[in-house]
Amino acid sequence: MSTLKRVFGFDQLRPGQEAVISAVLAGRSAAAIFPTGSGKSLCYQLPALHLPHLTLVISPLLALMQDQLAFLHAHGIAAASIDSAQSREQSMEVMNRARSGELKILMISVERLKNERFRNFIAQVPISLLVVDEAHCISEWGHNFRPDYLKLPDYQRQFGIKQVLLLTATATPRVIADMREKFAIAEADVVTTGFYRPNLNLLVEPVPGGAKAQRLQQWLAPRRGQASIVYVTQQKTAEQVAECLARDGLAVSAYHAGMGHEVRESIQRRFMAGELECIVATIAFGMGIDKRDIRNVVHFDLPKSVENYSQEIGRAGRDGQASDCLVLASRDGLSVLENFVYGDTPELAGIRAVLDDLRAAGTGGQWELMLGQLSEHSNIRALPLKTLLVQLELRGIIAPRYAYFAEYRFKLLLEDEALLAQFEGERRQFVEAILACSKRARTWSTLDFDALYRQYGAERARVVKALDYFQEKGWLELESKQMTEVYVVLDGGFESETLAADLHAHFCAHEASEIGRIQAMLGLFESRECLSRRLALYFGDEQAPERCGHCSVCQGHVATLPQPPELPPLSGRDARALGAAFVEKHRQYAGHEPSHECLTRFLCGVTTPLFTKLKARQLAGFAALEEYPYAEVRGWLTASFV
Known part of the structure; x- marks a missing residue:
């Protein structure tokens, strides 16, 4: 003590x-x-x-x-x-x-x-x-x-x-x-220690999407001078809402991952110092921010889950003073939230492409991969691809060995002879071998590890250690790139179709779990019981009071989330015309038409590694149906192309 x-x-x-x-x-x-x-x-x-x-x-x-x-x-x-x-x-x-x-x-x-x-x-x-x-x-x-x-x-x-x-x-x-x-x-x-925080007033207010900006302005007006965070889903919304609040004279800034590191740093410092009273942010903002006097946290858009909601409102009232946590609730952004989930489920063909690549290494062989290249090859986003690799580990098919940078290059800060003069005997010969097996451009030399091992038997770990030592001594400047992950194949005799289907089912189960998490959040916001109690129970905390007395439900306001404006039925659209530009581009690139899943992602604006390569965002039809539920678009496309 x-x-x-x-x-x-x-x-x-x-x-x-x-x-x-x-x-x-x-x-x-x-x-x-x-x-x-x-x-x-x-x-x-x-x-x-x-x-x-x-x-x-x-x-x-x-x-x-x-x-x-x-x-x-x-x-x-x-x-x-x-x-x-x-x-x-x-x-x-x-x-x-x-x-x-x-x-x-x-x-x-x-x-x-x-x-x-x-x-x-x-x-x-x-x-x-x-x-x-x-x-x-x-x-x-x-x-x-x-x-x-x-x-x-x-x-x-x-x-x-x-x-x-x-x-x-x-x-x-x-x-x-x-x-x-x-x-x-x-x-x-x-x-x-329990999840109930008595100083947080949990407020859910049903507001149609088109009226949210005006309601936010009204709600913040009497709270001028108080530190506030407004959370939104998309970067463009952050910019629009911040602009809207700035016109009211608020000292406000948008904050999102699309901004440069130094810009974000500056905004964060100004908010911490009290120069900015309000931040309109995607979830890129807030983790680890220990500003104790944040009085208001507003969810302009629905959060991603109950967990995210809990984490984000947790930034309010750390000084113990009463603080308001408002959700401007509607179902308008629901499709966007769900699209994030659907975009992380790999297509069956993509999983098969990874398994084919792995199988070529054979049982007992080494499987080397660069995540970016494999992501592009399989059209699986980086995070789900990492999850796929972990699933293969858990099934005993691969085991991680190590990761290394495929390429090391160095710039000598002294003459070759001066470097060699630092060593004698076998160690000098080892350094000579490093220099001999380095392809020299004007100032930078790129190391050939294979040649070093073939000609001199030099182990990679020793070479890397030596290069680090040389840099510590100030004898050279070192750069490394192209992270390569190395696995050993424990079992290359799997049946590809069966394993691919099994892994795809795992991802589909996770997709259903994530969609269920969104539904649980809607259930919380439309709850007829105390919101503080309902939130605590979600995390297994039964110590919270039956009624907190200071949430919107306890104050007599049970929320019913308004539905988004009704969209024209998909049956009136021409699927072939809508996806024509993408189908043609895909055919030119891959030699065949895209799957229904791939076309669904294009029309719903869900990005994939392949779309980046094809510059799909610039094609007519990209995100044309982003307001529609993903599953509805997928079903419509499948029926349209029968």
Whole structure:
């Protein structure tokens, strides 16, 4: 407790924190399931100061890392991150601090663990605790599932890390069970503090789509000067709504992933400093943002799920003061939300293309792939493709070996002879071999690993280690690209048609689960029982009061979400004419007409890797039917082309 006061300035721990911190300091793995803003981060920050070695934190977003690092630095704690925004020199400096034992906390993304150079480095550093932030990403049954998180239990064993701490604000009972099982956490060491926050007023107001902008202006008018976040689904909506509010004189900005990194950083800083009173954002904004006086969170469009809703309203009222969380509810954007889900289900033909590629390697063989190339070849988006690879792992067909950059190139900062003069004997011969097997352009040399191995028997790991060492010494500048993942094929004798159908069924089940998640959200917003209670029960918390007294239902306003304007029946459209430009372009490229599924995606505006290649957005008919339910368009096309 003396560290708590001396370093962090807190007199006492919040509910749940003491149990988690005690478990970690006693040498046990634990999980903290606390609502957003309830102090999960302290559960690793405080123990990190008492543990003998490094605490390694896996965090899914750069914004999360930056916010937590700013807090740690402000309290004089030796913490750093390695992330994509850094220069190579900055990364090397952080690695050196970790090696020397100077760092107490190192933050990385899970993808960093696929980097062979980083893995070589981290294997040399003793680690006391592995922390997984946003740990619900581990579960396929949670929202924001990230396939690479499934590999964390293997990494834990590989690096000999004895303890794990899982942190999340949004985990249903099913997801918690999944997390516990994957990391062997005792039930007693899963600490849940409940999801009910008495200072949040949950308000659902049915508003037809065309009237939402005006209602938002009215609602925010008496709240001028208060910090507010307005969440929207699409980037263009963020721009339009921000423009609309700016005309009312609000200090407001849009915020979305289409903006440059520096622009987003600047907007975030201005909001944190109080220069902007309102942000109109896609879900790209908010994770890890610890602004304690956000008084209003508005969902202009429907959130993606109950979990997303809970996470986003959790950014309001962290100072404990009453805050309003309003949903301007209608079914207008429902098709757009569902289209995101349908677009992530691979076509059966795409799954078969991956299996054919894998099968060519044969049992016991090595299967090498570049995700971008395989995504383009199979027409499967990157995230579902990663999920497909994980499913193949879970079925015992492949096992990950390592990932490496296919290409390394370097620029010598001293003459060849000066570099060779640093070494003697066998080591000098080894460096000579590296130089001899490097194809030199004007200033950059590209390394030929195959030639190095054939002619000199030089192992790749040793070469990469040597190049890193040369860079540390300032003898060369190093660049790497084309991430290649290497798997060993454990079982290449599968029956392709059967396995493809099985995997496709898995994705279809996940699709149905995600559509069900959207329906659960609609059920929450149209609930006749207390919204606070209903939300808590979704996450398995039965401690919330029967009636909170301050949600829209408790105030006597049960919402019925208005239907979108009725669309003309599809039966009156000409399917062949609508898709003609795309069908012709597809035929020229692939030699055959697109499947009904592929054409459905084109007409509903659901992007795929193939569409990017064909520049489909520029073709007549793209997104012509985006307002219609995807399943309805698919059924109509199938009937039209019989």
